[in-house]
Amino acid sequence: MSDKAATAQADGGPYAWYVVAVLILAYTFSFIDRQILTLMVGPIRATLGISDFQLSLLHGLAFALFYSVLGIPIGIMVDAKGAPRSSPSASASGA
Secondary structure: HHHHHHHHHHHOHHHHHHHHHHHHHHHHHHHHHHHHHHHHHHHHHHHHOOHEEEHHHHHHHHHHHHHHHHHHHHHHHHHHOOOHHHHHHHHHHOO
């Protein structure tokens, strides 16, 4: 293998960096989404008049159930269509 081919193979090319950028962007939005609810704890508790326990159910259990329930259909979709064709749909669903 020539040095040029080895460098191109190790680098991955511009498409690989595009995929990395998209994944970083998706992770960033996911992180911000989780943090927004944390920042809004006081106003949510005041508006809804709920206890700490009820808020913890909203904050933790709701997210866990959402990801658990959507994980199965998205896994089936990935098996049926293949990962490259399923990734945009999975990302759009928020899972």
